Amino acid sequence: MTNPIGDIEKAEVILVTGSNTTENHPVLSSYVKRAVTQKGAKLIVADPRRIPLVDFAHIWLRQNLGTDVAWINGMMHIIIKEGLYDEAYVDSRTVGLDDVKKVVEKYTPDYVERITGIPAQDLAAAARMYAKAGAGSLLYCMGITQHICGTDNVKSLANLAMLCGNVGIEGGGVNPLRGQNNVQGACDMGGLPNVYTGYQKTSDSAVRKRMAEAWGVSSLPDSNGLTVMEMMDAAHAGKLKGLYIIGENPLISDPDLKHVRSSIQHLDFLVVQDIFLTETAEMAHVVLPSASFAEKDGTFTNTERKVQRVRKALEPPGQARDDWKIIADLSGRLGYQMKYQNAQEIMNEIARVTPSYCGINYKRLEHEGIFWPCTGTDHPGTPCLHMDKFTCGLGVFHGIEWVPPAELPDENFPLYMTTGRVLYQYHTGTMTMKSEGLNRMAPESFVELSPGDAGKYGLSDGEIVKVTSRRGTIRARAKISRKASDGTVFIPFHYAEGAANELTNTAVDPVSKIPEYKVCAVRLEKLQGGI
Amino acid sequence: MESQNSIVIDGGKYSFNAGETVLQVAQRNGIDIPTLCYMKNASPTGACRMCVVEVEGARTLLASCVTPATPGMIVRTDTPQVMKSRRLNLELLLSSGHHNCLVQDLDMDTWTDFQLRSMSADGHKDLCPVYGDCRLQELAIKYQIRGIRFEPAEPGHKIENVNPFIVRDLSRCILCGRCVQACNEVQVNNAISYGYRGARSKIVARGDRPLKESDCVFCGECVQACPVGALVPVRDIEENDPSKGETRLIRTTCSYCGVGCQMYLHVRKGKIVKVTGVEEVGPNYGSLCVKGRFGYNFVNSPKRLTAPLIKEKGNFREASWDEALDLIAQNLNKIKKESGPDSLGFLLSARITNEENYLAQKFARAVIGTNNVDHCARL
Structure with missing residues (x-):
């Protein structure tokens, strides 16, 4: 997030898109709901599903799946045409608006309505509402990024925010909501194929040299690393022979599970380090037991870039160990000694090699976390990014054309399908399914469909249906809900039985390599008899 | 014109900001005024009357949580009249519901009869689940409530324990309204509100139904806000016996x-x-x-992994750390030697700590020599 969570209550207008906030980030959603009910903020929700937050919205834009670039361009078309944009901001802080102007010219409200299904007058009302706000906050989640055009979607939102002068101000910002406790931290720590900690590029020879010195090795690899999906492909092709997985369960979370399963079967050697014997761990050659969050010291970095302490409350069960101790031990066996007494010493090393974490240490984190960038031990941290100027200098506009999703409904697969989470479960269910109460509230997979579609297929609530895509088939119970729109079904991806990712498409965004979980085409069949 | 923005509390002079209440000024300056219904992040209701104070010139005692500080105001927080009012209030609250903890200072026979009657009610065979962690009990002890001025009420409501998270025992509810504020003003889930009128008043969820059939999403904000034993986590009832x-x-x-x-x-x-x-x-x-x-x-969970496992002929067997790590080291070395470092991949995790992620990518890059490092940020 460019802005801290607390800023949501300082916004005059909040635009939430591709985020089912109340179910996936419940505590953060309270900020949105309080802003609307107690602080007089206006709320625009753009989401194909009638998510619970819609009940608080002043305007709900129900776009067709995978048409986000079109409605965002449409809003900018209206804002530019009516002269509602922040000219002073655009002039002094950005470049490239002409590029956007040229592209959005043809995205008239009528043209956008034909693509997105959003009524022209609603789009205009939303555009005016967002543009006229003193501070407009933009919140988004995987509904924006999990598309083949995910990067373009994000850039479009950035265009919209910059156009209205909403980046680098209190109560504004472009704010992605991170779905997992430490997904921000895993990225910050260099858990990506092309960067070391703090997003220092592996392709930069000066950085490589510095890191090699800090780590006491003669050189570091300069080749481009592979992403998860590329690793699966490489394993399938026999090029990747060994895989070491820590605390992940790709056999539920990745798209096109059939492909993932056979990729993993191709590996010569698989190590899985986890707290449970997950579906993925079942396939491993060696499984290592690790400590859960309650059993170790360390830090997580949250969605607002705040580094916060994790503290040990319990001893891990049996022989389970901290993940860092396992890695250090293994490293020693491969001839590279990692001598740390505790997690704190590792954080001190992180601070030494990472400019944006440079001022962070456990002593400072004792009472409250610190927002990075934190460039020195006397630096207070940075709750709000891009305040006086963009980190990279001037904000750059990108004119972006809408492209349709990789897979569209056709005769054989006439329905759209999209995926997501439910309140009572979490990701692949490794934790929540072992927490009795949560599992009682949401015990099994389901296919959410509109009353209209239920009528068309002659389905009643709770009936078992078969859902088929080009990649696989699952069975699950029909859940008739006004959340769904006609022609689109929703399936949560938590469950191994009735797994949504048997069906999802592996087509990825060319830049981010994020698969298009949010759109594929399926066929629905009523099943005679039970499962 | 110093009195423009200051008030006097118990003889001390304190400045205030526009819009601040007497309670807020007192709390900011470390002056203790007892509260029950007051919640910091919600609008004050003045429902419980515990925070009453004497204000010079006022005809009655005023609830400090809803009384704005005004220039020159003279406030006393501990006069005999204030104490008397608070004590009466506590006696009324204790008799309003099913509060059978130590504060019921009855003679021996009456006490025994009362306890037996109380504990015969459904689900009340044990001591109150928040015994020792109850704001009402704490205040009753502090204000030395003795003697029984008002007949204690019998449990008037059935315990609701049909959902897996929260036990609702409205017979212990003092109608302070903190749960309603927690639900409607803090989390804005709008699942509960006041229902009925007068003596029949109670906190209800959607037309007086169990929480499970309401809009409740079980965030538990109300449980954390409840100052008594009316809203308690199920697990507290099951295993929160302090004697353990x-x-x-x-x-x-x-x-x-x-x-x-x-x-x-x-x-x-x-x-x-x-x-x-x-x-x-x-x-x-x-x-x-x-x-x-x-x-x-x-x-x-008993399903947690507790020992390293090695697969042999399709089945896992337990192994020592040394054996498992040696086997891994040997295989990683072998693959690296035969097919190069880029034939190995490492999936880090959005679930583990920064320190662990850092070390894992350092291991992949510095020790193995590959940039094949990723995690599920995309998924």
Whole structure:
């Protein structure tokens, strides 16, 4: 997030898109709901599903799946045409608006309505509402990024925010909501194929040299690393022979599970380090037991870039160990000694090699976390990014054309399908399914469909249906809900039985390599008899 | 014109900001005024009347939580009249519901009869589940409530325990309204409100139905807000018997979504028995969701992995750390030697700590020599 969570209550207008906030980030959603009910903020929700937050919205834009670039361009078309944009901001802080102007010219409200299904007058009302706000906050989640055009979607939102002068101000910002406790931290720590900690590029020879010195090795690899999906492909092709997985369960979370399963079967050697014997761990050659969050010291970095302490409350069960101790031990066996007494010493090393974490240490984190960038031990941290100027200098506009999703409904697969989470479960269910109460509230997979579609297929609530895509088939119970729109079904991806990712498409965004979980085409069949 | 923005409390002069209440000025200056219904992040209701103070010139005692500070105001927080009013208030609250803890100072026979009657009611065979952790009990002790001026009420409501998270025992409810504010003003889930009128008043969820059939999403904000034993986590009833040993509170960060709520793990005998939100700091200021507050059983699950496993002929067998790590080292070395470092890949995790992620990518890059490092940020 460019802005801290607390800023949501300082916004005059909040635009939430591709985020089912109340179910996936419940505590953060309270900020949105309080802003609307107690602080007089206006709320625009753009989401194909009638998510619970819609009940608080002043305007709900129900776009067709995978048409986000079109409605965002449409809003900018209206804002530019009516002269509602922040000219002073655009002039002094950005470049490239002409590029956007040229592209959005043809995205008239009528043209956008034909693509997105959003009524022209609603789009205009939303555009005016967002543009006229003193501070407009933009919140988004995987509904924006999990598309083949995910990067373009994000850039479009950035265009919209910059156009209205909403980046680098209190109560504004472009704010992605991170779905997992430490997904921000895993990225910050260099858990990506092309960067070391703090997003220092592996392709930069000066950085490589510095890191090699800090780590006491003669050189570091300069080749481009592979992403998860590329690793699966490489394993399938026999090029990747060994895989070491820590605390992940790709056999539920990745798209096109059939492909993932056979990729993993191709590996010569698989190590899985986890707290449970997950579906993925079942396939491993060696499984290592690790400590859960309650059993170790360390830090997580949250969605607002705040580094916060994790503290040990319990001893891990049996022989389970901290993940860092396992890695250090293994490293020693491969001839590279990692001598740390505790997690704190590792954080001190992180601070030494990472400019944006440079001022962070456990002593400072004792009472409250610190927002990075934190460039020195006397630096207070940075709750709000891009305040006086963009980190990279001037904000750059990108004119972006809408492209349709990789897979569209056709005769054989006439329905759209999209995926997501439910309140009572979490990701692949490794934790929540072992927490009795949560599992009682949401015990099994389901296919959410509109009353209209239920009528068309002659389905009643709770009936078992078969859902088929080009990649696989699952069975699950029909859940008739006004959340769904006609022609689109929703399936949560938590469950191994009735797994949504048997069906999802592996087509990825060319830049981010994020698969298009949010759109594929399926066929629905009523099943005679039970499962 | 100093009195323009200052008031006098118990003889001391304190400045105030526009819009501040007498209670807020007092709290900011370390003057103790007892409260029951007052909630920091919600609009004050003045319902419980515990925070009454004497204000010079006022005809009656005023609830300090709803009385704005005005220039030159002279406030007394501890006059005999204030004490008398608070004590009467506590006596009325204690008799309003099913409060059979130590504060019922009856003669022996009456006490025994009363306790037996109380404990014969459904689900009340044990002591109150919040005994020792109850604001009402704490205040009753502090104000030395003795003697029984008012006949204690019998349990008037059935216990609701049909959902897996929260037990509602409205017979212990003092109608302070904190739960309603927690639900409607803090979390804005709008699941509960006041129902009925007068003596029949009670807190209801959607037309007086069980929580399970209402809009409740079981965030438990109301449980954390409840000053008595009316709203209690199911697990507290099951295993929070204080006689089972000391509870330690460890502050940490929630392990579910990316909001990073600050929470206390309540640990007893090597087991998490409860989770509460940390109220002093962001991002959550005490709030949690159903997963953060109630979804911790997995930590103590019998299905946890407890030993390294090695697969042999399709089946896992337990192994020592040395054996497992030697086997891994040997295989990683072999693959690296035969097919090069880029034939190995490492998936890090959005679930483990920064320190662990850092070390894992350092291992992949510096020790193995590959940039094949990723995690599920995309998924």
